[in-house]
Amino acid sequence: MSQLVIQDLHVSIGDKPVVKSVSLTIKQGEVHAVMGPNGTGKSTLAKAIAGHPDYTITQGDVLLDGRSLLAMEPDERARAGLFLAFQYPSEIPGVSIANFIRAALQARLGESAELDATGYYKKLYEKMDLLKIDRKFTSRSVNDGFSGGEKKRCEILQLAMLDPKFALMDETDSGLDIDALRVVADGVNKLRTGQLGILLITHYQRLLNYIVPDFVHVMHEGHIVRSGDKSLALELEAKGYAWLKKELVHA
Amino acid sequence: MADTDILETQTAAASSVAGIDQSVGDFKYDVKYDFDAGTGLSERTIRYISDVKKEAPWIREFRLNALKTFLAKPLPTHWATRDLENLNFDKIRYYLSQGTKPKRTWDEVPADIKKTFERLGIPEQERKFLAGVEAQFDSEAAYSNIKEVVSKQGVIFVNSSEALRTHPEIFRKWFGKVIPTGDNKFSALNSAVFSGGSFIYVPPGVKVAHPLQAYFRINAENFGQFERTLIIVDEGSELTYMEGCTAPKFSTSTLHSAVVELVALKGAKIQYITVQNWAPNVYNLVTKRGLAHEEAEIKWIDCNIGSRLTMKYPGVVLKGRKSRGEVLSIALANDGQHQDTGAKMVHAADETTSSIVAKSISVGQGRSTYRGLVHIPRRLKGCKNNTECDALLINTNSRTDTYPAITVRGQQHAVQHEASVSKVSEEMIFYMQSRGLTEAQAMSLAVNGFVNDLVRQFPMEYSVELKRLIDLEMESSVG
Numbered sequence: 001m002s003q004l005v006i007q008d009l010h011v012s013i014g015d016k017p018v019v020k021s022v023s024l025t026i027k028q029g030e031v032h033a034v035m036g037p038n039g040t041g042k043s044t045l046a047k048a049i050a051g052h053p054d055y056t057i058t059q060g061d062v063l064l065d066g067r068s069l070l071a072m073e074p075d076e077r078a079r080a081g082l083f084l085a086f087q088y089p090s091e092i093p094g095v096s097i098a099n100f101i102r103a104a105l106q107a108r109l110g111e112s113a114e115l116d117a118t119g120y121y122k123k124l125y126e127k128m129d130l131l132k133i134d135r136k137f138t139s140r141s142v143n144d145g146f147s148g149g150e151k152k153r154c155e156i157l158q159l160a161m162l163d164p165k166f167a168l169m170d171e172t173d174s175g176l177d178i179d180a181l182r183v184v185a186d187g188v189n190k191l192r193t194g195q196l197g198i199l200l201i202t203h204y205q206r207l208l209n210y211i212v213p214d215f216v217h218v219m220h221e222g223h224i225v226r227s228g229d230k231s232l233a234l235e236l237e238a239k240g241y242a243w244l245k246k247e248l249v250h251a
Numbered sequence: 252m253a254d255t256d257i258l259e260t261q262t263a264a265a266s267s268v269a270g271i272d273q274s275v276g277d278f279k280y281d282v283k284y285d286f287d288a289g290t291g292l293s294e295r296t297i298r299y300i301s302d303v304k305k306e307a308p309w310i311r312e313f314r315l316n317a318l319k320t321f322l323a324k325p326l327p328t329h330w331a332t333r334d335l336e337n338l339n340f341d342k343i344r345y346y347l348s349q350g351t352k353p354k355r356t357w358d359e360v361p362a363d364i365k366k367t368f369e370r371l372g373i374p375e376q377e378r379k380f381l382a383g384v385e386a387q388f389d390s391e392a393a394y395s396n397i398k399e400v401v402s403k404q405g406v407i408f409v410n411s412s413e414a415l416r417t418h419p420e421i422f423r424k425w426f427g428k429v430i431p432t433g434d435n436k437f438s439a440l441n442s443a444v445f446s447g448g449s450f451i452y453v454p455p456g457v458k459v460a461h462p463l464q465a466y467f468r469i470n471a472e473n474f475g476q477f478e479r480t481l482i483i484v485d486e487g488s489e490l491t492y493m494e495g496c497t498a499p500k501f502s503t504s505t506l507h508s509a510v511v512e513l514v515a516l517k518g519a520k521i522q523y524i525t526v527q528n529w530a531p532n533v534y535n536l537v538t539k540r541g542l543a544h545e546e547a548e549i550k551w552i553d554c555n556i557g558s559r560l561t562m563k564y565p566g567v568v569l570k571g572r573k574s575r576g577e578v579l580s581i582a583l584a585n586d587g588q589h590q591d592t593g594a595k596m597v598h599a600a601d602e603t604t605s606s607i608v609a610k611s612i613s614v615g616q617g618r619s620t621y622r623g624l625v626h627i628p629r630r631l632k633g634c635k636n637n638t639e640c641d642a643l644l645i646n647t648n649s650r651t652d653t654y655p656a657i658t659v660r661g662q663q664h665a666v667q668h669e670a671s672v673s674k675v676s677e678e679m680i681f682y683m684q685s686r687g688l689t690e691a692q693a694m695s696l697a698v699n700g701f702v703n704d705l706v707r708q709f710p711m712e713y714s715v716e717l718k719r720l721i722d723l724e725m726e727s728s729v730g
Contacts (some may be wrong), residue, residue, distance in 0.1 A: 050432060050685050051681075051685075052681055052685075053677065053681065065725075073684065073689075074681060074684035074685050075684040075686075075688055075689050075690070075692075075693075076684055077685075078684065078685050078687035079687045083685070083686075084685045086682060086685075089682060090678055090681075090682035090683075091679075092679065092683070092696070092701030093701065094674075094699070094701055094703035094704060095696055095697075095700035095703070096703070098427070100683075100686070100696070101686075103688060103692065103696055104683075104686040104687045104688055105687075107687045107688045107689065107692055108687055109684075110492070110543055137624070141700065157318040158686060162686065162687065196593050215700075235464055236700070
């Protein structure tokens, strides 16, 4: 069984430590939600695991099926089975979604093999049907002029097509109204087939009403301060982050 | 025949070890030249070239006058880059050939030269989709052929010397008229030492279904290639012409200085497509201009990849009422390269329309410059111009400049100018890398996306070729 192991991870942006000793193990098929107030290191954790060049890992390790990711370039990590769904996905003018995903799949085959175009489009249309995405969508340029909801749908379609072992979903709910949120959550739920492990980063409990996590972790000032099941998220919702801060001071 | 062992340059060998084919054109075969004008430029050089070509006295006079003009004109460094001063005209070889008569079949082409063109895929392309091909190797065409169906329509497709010898009644009238010798220092140089190039005549009412293609190959070191092209498309006719160019990478500089004149008579359409992939030591200083008569249309598609310095501003003189001119230009300046490109549109009749879309990409230390000239005089009515220039910067050191000169007088014209500069950000590259694309693949995709709306207007074969060249350039820029 695949697993993603985060071991005593410390991450800095410039000289500033942001993530301080986070350890977490995600197994295939599990959904782990990481919650916490803004600026507490949740997104930094996701981006550092994916290999963003602005983030320095100062201590610890991240292992995918026992293999350290840290020496790998971001694209090698992706090809090893990691996927980062962005909070703010980049726009790529002039490159259609269909061509972009095709290039990403081709990159996994290397130069010797050519991706089978017929098979590719068959799979693409299957996934689009599954996620209830209109056929016209994939001829548009990647994220170019997209609404918040369209950007997130584009991320979910890529996730479906690239078949990673683990997906890091960074604030997938941000900027979405309730209808868009439901559509995106439905998409993620359809991809929960027992194969995919998910690290779901969110500020709000509301996303967890739609994507029900197996585990909930609360981050505060760079640490995971609480872990539990989905009831922890509800407790947090009821009492607010202020409650947590108070508890931590008294602890 | 000479030794046919392949001489890979060091860089090519090194990069193939790294698994990256940095430049498809970077190879050379050793060739023995029967005709060599020696090094440097003087009246003797001109007389030698003219003798080898057995030219008529008027052409010799034309050349000698052009030499005087060339020597009298200063380098245009008051507006252009001072890198031009690094050109040493005394160290260049101005004429090298194995003979002046091109072969009509590939089997007759000498083995060493044939191998070069086979490696560049020319005979294969010819079979697939071309109406005719001329393959120039240094100073002369080694191969020239036009498909029988096209020649039966009365289309003439030969090199400059042959055209002026066998069809002076057609070509002399326009030769040097669209671009006079004294237009600029390099048009004067070309007029003095021109050799090779394509002279084409399409008779009235003939639509040439497939493109004619010329391929220009520089093989020799310290060499200057000066092809001369003149295309006359008669009333109501249509032609697409494509040219490709490559050279091996030498440590010394190579000069490519062509003159291309187009004449579209009443209602004619000419589409002229260039995809060049010069080695990074080539000075590419080319003058290209078309003359559009009434209701005629001239379209330049100009893709500049490679070279040390390219200075090229394809233009259209809109001489006849309702004529149209269009330039689509793509320039990619990699490290150590300067693409100084643009377009000129001179409106000289009522209701003329011109359009310029220029896209430049600067990578690393690469520098791109756009220069545009649009001229609409006061006496005209109902002229339109649309200019759009977009620059894409990759890495922070790259530089881009835009010098649009738009002169519009009178009240009854419509002119639009748009410019934009965008950047491939680190964030965008990271986004694409996080999907599994390497850094080079990500940059290549960003560049292809940037030029995509232009490339879609190209013939398929050329858009595929351009994409491949962009991929190779991006591979080499990441290293």
